Amino acid sequence: MFQLALNHIVLGAFAAIASSLVGMTTYRTVTLEQDTVVDFIVVGSGSAGSVVASRLSENPNWEVLVLEAGGQPPPESKVPGLSSYGLLSESKYNYDYKVVTQRHALLNYVNQGNFYPRGKVIGGTSTINFMVYFRGNRKDYDRWAGMGNTGWDYDSVLPFFKKIENYKGKHAKKYAKYHGRTGPLSVESMRWDSPFTKYFMAAGKELGLKQVDFNSEYHVGE
Ligand SMILES: Cc1cc2nc3c(=O)[nH]c(=O)nc-3n(C[C@H](O)[C@H](O)[C@H](O)COP(=O)(O)OP(=O)(O)OC[C@H]3O[C@@H](n4cnc5c(N)ncnc54)[C@H](O)[C@@H]3O)c2cc1C
Secondary structure (H helix, E strand, O other), X not given: OHHHHHHHHHHHXXXXXXXXXXXXXXXXXXXXXXXXXXXXXXXXXXXXXXXXXXXXXXXXXXXXXXXXXXXXXXXXXXXXXXXXXXXXOOOOOEOXXXXXXXXXXXXXXXXXXXXXXXXXXXXXXXXXXXXOOOXXXXXXXXXXXXXXXXXXXXXXXXXXXXXXXEEOOOOOHHHHHHOOEOOOEEEOOOOOOOHHHHHHHHHHHHOOOOXXXXXXXXXXXX
């Protein structure tokens, strides 16, 4: 219990310092008149809703209203390590859902259930997540296309992934075709590695695994 309290104090202090360093955005909220007319109403400002609203509002002739159940994001949301497993769980920023007992999954969890955080805040779950940029597996996209969803195969969606990306990291030449550098979504490598990382990577190398760009063709070390 004492350890837990101490952790929260340390995290709280860290969050306070972080907030002064990161520079928070305060999003504009409006009070609507009763007869307000808009062209589009987007419900939820999460990962999907924010992008939909942003793209729609590129047309200066359209009025776009975003309705969000949560409020302004806290400074901790700028620090991935402090997100849902730190300060944001069981808070006003989180719906704090629980997964019901699973029959075939979560086998090593108590009662085969788990907590299931979802953001109730501007930015939605992207505000409380770990900020890992992972596009997913080619086979999933190709399978969706195979089920009749024309245009969702990996080769068709890749140009859009590249269009939104502003990749700032380094990568081997062979990965260049997977990255965009002029989009609105900044992506970069971790700026800091824990000392443990070097041992973890060395262990992988010892097992014969190659380091790969997991937003390319291979997700697991070749
Ligand atoms: C702990 C955790 C870590 C994660 N880490 C990563 C990661 O590192 N990388 C990654 O890519 N993904 C990660 N994810 C997954 C990713 O964050 C989610 O898949 C994604 O944010 C979901 O986007 P969404 O738009 O579908 O929903 P959300 O982002 O959850 O948005 C839904 C929004 O709608 C609002 N809303 C709901 N109902 C209403 C209503 N009736 N009226 C008004 N507003 C409403 C909610 O408040 C919320 O803001 C993580 C998820 C969790 C929980």
